[in-house]
Amino acid sequence: MTLGRPPDSSPAASAERAGVRRLALEGLGAAALSVLCAAWVLRLWRGSLDVPLRYAPVDDTKFYLALVKGIAEHGWYSVNVNLGAPFGQHLVDYPQGADSLNLVGIRFLALFTSNAALITNLFFLSTFALAALSSHLVLRALGASAPAAAVAAVLFSLLAYHFFRGESHLFLSAYYAVPLSAYLFLRVLGGGRLFARRAGAGGPLTWASRRTLGTVAICLIIGSDNLYYATFAVVMLGGAALIALLIRRPYSAAGGLAVVVLIGATGAANLAPSLLYRAEHGPNLALERSFAGNEQSNEAFALQPANLLLPAPGARIGALREVTERYDHAIAPGYCEACYASLGTVGDVGLGWLTVCALLALLGACGASRTRGRLRDAAVGAWLAIALGTAGGLAGLIELISTPDVRAWNRISVLIAFFALLAVASLLDALRGRLAGLRHGTLAGVLALALVLVFGVWDQTSDTNIPPYSATARRWNSDARFVSEIEARLAPGAAVFELPYVPYPEGFPETPVSDEVATYATKYELLRGYLHSRRLRWSYGQLKGRPADWQAQLAGQPLPYVLAGAVAAGFAGLWVDPAGFEGPTGRALRASLRAMLGEQGLASPAGDLWFFDLRGYAARLRASHTPGELALLRERTLHPLASACVRGALALTNPGRAPVAATLDVRLAHPPPAPETPPTVYPDSRVSEPAGTPQVTLERPVTLPPGRTVIADPRSEVGGVSVTQVLYSALRDDALRRFSLPPAGSTATIVAGLTGPPCAR
Numbered sequence: 001m002t003l004g005r006p007p008d009s010s011p012a013a014s015a016e017r018a019g020v021r022r023l024a025l026e027g028l029g030a031a032a033l034s035v036l037c038a039a040w041v042l043r044l045w046r047g048s049l050d051v052p053l054r055y056a057p058v059d060d061t062k063f064y065l066a067l068v069k070g071i072a073e074h075g076w077y078s079v080n081v082n083l084g085a086p087f088g089q090h091l092v093d094y095p096q097g098a099d100s101l102n103l104v105g106i107r108f109l110a111l112f113t114s115n116a117a118l119i120t121n122l123f124f125l126s127t128f129a130l131a132a133l134s135s136h137l138v139l140r141a142l143g144a145s146a147p148a149a150a151v152a153a154v155l156f157s158l159l160a161y162h163f164f165r166g167e168s169h170l171f172l173s174a175y176y177a178v179p180l181s182a183y184l185f186l187r188v189l190g191g192g193r194l195f196a197r198r199a200g201a202g203g204p205l206t207w208a209s210r211r212t213l214g215t216v217a218i219c220l221i222i223g224s225d226n227l228y229y230a231t232f233a234v235v236m237l238g239g240a241a242l243i244a245l246l247i248r249r250p251y252s253a254a255g256g257l258a259v260v261v262l263i264g265a266t267g268a269a270n271l272a273p274s275l276l277y278r279a280e281h282g283p284n285l286a287l288e289r290s291f292a293g294n295e296q297s298n299e300a301f302a303l304q305p306a307n308l309l310l311p312a313p314g315a316r317i318g319a320l321r322e323v324t325e326r327y328d329h330a331i332a333p334g335y336c337e338a339c340y341a342s343l344g345t346v347g348d349v350g351l352g353w354l355t356v357c358a359l360l361a362l363l364g365a366c367g368a369s370r371t372r373g374r375l376r377d378a379a380v381g382a383w384l385a386i387a388l389g390t391a392g393g394l395a396g397l398i399e400l401i402s403t404p405d406v407r408a409w410n411r412i413s414v415l416i417a418f419f420a421l422l423a424v425a426s427l428l429d430a431l432r433g434r435l436a437g438l439r440h441g442t443l444a445g446v447l448a449l450a451l452v453l454v455f456g457v458w459d460q461t462s463d464t465n466i467p468p469y470s471a472t473a474r475r476w477n478s479d480a481r482f483v484s485e486i487e488a489r490l491a492p493g494a495a496v497f498e499l500p501y502v503p504y505p506e507g508f509p510e511t512p513v514s515d516e517v518a519t520y521a522t523k524y525e526l527l528r529g530y531l532h533s534r535r536l537r538w539s540y541g542q543l544k545g546r547p548a549d550w551q552a553q554l555a556g557q558p559l560p561y562v563l564a565g566a567v568a569a570g571f572a573g574l575w576v577d578p579a580g581f582e583g584p585t586g587r588a589l590r591a592s593l594r595a596m597l598g599e600q601g602l603a604s605p606a607g608d609l610w611f612f613d614l615r616g617y618a619a620r621l622r623a624s625h626t627p628g629e630l631a632l633l634r635e636r637t638l639h640p641l642a643s644a645c646v647r648g649a650l651a652l653t654n655p656g657r658a659p660v661a662a663t664l665d666v667r668l669a670h671p672p673p674a675p676e677t678p679p680t681v682y683p684d685s686r687v688s689e690p691a692g693t694p695q696v697t698l699e700r701p702v703t704l705p706p707g708r709t710v711i712a713d714p715r716s717e718v719g720g721v722s723v724t725q726v727l728y729s730a731l732r733d734d735a736l737r738r739f740s741l742p743p744a745g746s747t748a749t750i751v752a753g754l755t756g757p758p759c760a761r
Contacts, residue, residue: 034132034157047469059168062524069116083541098227130176131157138179148428152421160312164340177225181233188240188256223266286545303389312342314464341413344460350420354379382419482604483532492535497571500580501555503544553640556730565637576610641731654704
């Protein structure tokens with residue numbers, strides 16, 4: 001008895017299956033070649049895959065390492081009980097689900113190893129293979145020959161953009177969905193059908209044809225790869241549908257709108273947990289970006305067309321490198337993403353040829369061949385993407401009327417690169433066609449393609465792409481040994497409190513406040529302990545902007561109060577990154593900690609981290625304070641009195657059920673007053689001006705009823721002084737004032753960290 005229909009053994013079906021196998025082998029060959037080239041660029045043999053390629057304090061690599069480690073240990077990214085102690089980290093509020101396909105890929109790798117560094121490295125290397133595979137298949141579908149498609153696909157996977165993103169922007173490195181977006185764009189613009197009826201089928205399966213299912217699969221991949229690439233696809237396909245409608249191709253326009261809906265619905269489904277969480281708990285304003293406040297939106301985050309043509313920073317040719325450096329410094333002297341939008345010389349040729357094709361089309365001289373028509377459509381796509389991403393372009397309008405969360409439109413350069421390399425593949429095929437008629441023409445064609453590939457790889461990359469393997473290994477191994485020593489001292493499951501306070505994720509920019517307050521320009525350095533830990537819990541990692549981020553309020557208190565609060569909350573150890581405490585604060589901090597805690601503490605092998613055991617200090621606190629005092633301190637630590645900036649005022653929150661007598665401390669910035677101007681003192685308030693700093697500290701007694709209380713902007717209460725900005729504010733329960741007093745030999749004025757970014761001016 002036979003189950004189902006036997007496979008079609010006709011010559012046509014056999015030829016089709018052979019063609020699919022051949023196409024798959026071609027794609028895998030391009031993917032393998034891409035990884036080999038990437039290994040050469042990165043000089044992978046100089047390092048170990050057990051150590052991350054990057055471990056610098058100035059980027060997002062540690063965020064992704066922690067994300068990977070959380071998936072390997074807990075099965076998924078949304079909950080991590082080892083971060084954000086004591087409540088645990090809950091990332092569902094953060095729109096990470098837009099990368100669900102990449103998260104699934106990491107989960108797959110985690111089936112074979114739990115080493116976060118190894119998984120991250122393997123995933124990053126796989127992004128080269130996936131980009132090459134995807135682009136090769138799309139180029140073949142668009143009519144390029146296998147050799148030309150392979151050359152263009154490998155160059156697409158080795159863009160300067162890819163190496164700049166690296167493991168710091170791990171999921172932006174996974175741009176394998178971009179060629180698929182370009183394919184849909186060209187199909188819509190060229191009048192190709194994306195959906196078809198199934199022959200002989202009726203009812204619900206009418207549209208379940210191979211073409212329809214393929215289009216749906218492409219939409220699912222685009223909508224699940226990355227929020228940026230999905231957004232670019234939706235906007236570009238919307239533009240293609242509009243153009244198709246204007247040139248009277250209603251069927252193509254309808255198909256374009258259909259794929260826009262499919263991609264949007266896929267993205268919404270991936271973000272559904274975050275959307276439902278926010279619907280239940282309200283928006284998280286701390287995670288939202290402001291269009292008006294995004295100073296870098298038109299500079300470092302916008303596309304500069306010249307950067308497409310110029311080589312990336314660190315170019316191998318000295319004269320070009322100098323030109324690039326001068327230009328980049330002129331347009332963005334600081335952080336510059338757009339500087340890595342370079343197409344490379346080969347890509348520049350492709351973009352130039354697309355522009356020529358577009359001009360010929362305008363003059364009516366493009367011709368009717370399918371290849372030229374496709375290049376004309378690719379030119380429309382490339383220049384539409386440039387119009388979207390350029391500073392002052394259409395993206396600013398989209399950002400204004402929809403959401404500023406997708407703000408780095410320079411990243412659309414990777415789509416422009418694909419269109420340009422499509423033109424390169426067409427030129428290579430034309431060259432091979434010309435050479436084919438010559439003696440030894442086939443060999444000459446192969447050599448020409450090889451030369452373009454070798455030159456392109458050499459031109460698009462540089463020695464600046466080589467990771468600092470030795471320095472990274474020293475820092476990584478130092479942290480590993482340090483955490484191992486800490487774990488040998490503490491019991492499994494013990495919690496470690498970390499200083500200084502840094503909001504999670506993304507932190508805040510470095511803000512000079514004073515010598516007494518910690519400032520921290522980095523974002524994810526406090527993850528270093530967790531990344532090497534197997535059985536400890538860590539305070540860092542609770543999502544900012546929610547009540548569970550209790551450390552934001554504790555950070556504004558004097559150091560003695562912070563330590564007592566951490567102990568009352570159940571923390572057994574203290575991890576300190578002294579890089580967050582500079583100047584006199586850094587010099588005084590260690591002596592103060594030793595005096596308060598009664599121990600010398602440990603230093604990491606590299607000398608850049610400190611650890612103190614809090615258990616002895618906890619025993620002394622229990623001996624010198626009543627259980628009621630410690631219980632109140634724990635309550636105020638984990639469910640604190642809170643102060644926050646609101647428009648023109650401060651919002652004070654009492655989470656309890658009874659009024660609380662408290663003191664509001666506000667640090668205010670102002671221009672230095674004239675020497676003859678005396679400080680102003682108000683009834684029931686105390687104002688002090690730290691010597692040598694353009695600031696005012698205001699202490700004001702308040703009685704907080706339960707719930708939220710809004711008070712007038714304290715800047716209006718410092719009469720006679722031109723105050724410009726609230727730097728930070730903190731509330732202290734007067735019943736716990738005793739915990740703020742320092743023991744002999746310590747410094748009480750050290751503040752553990754800013755309670756948040758300074759209030760807007």
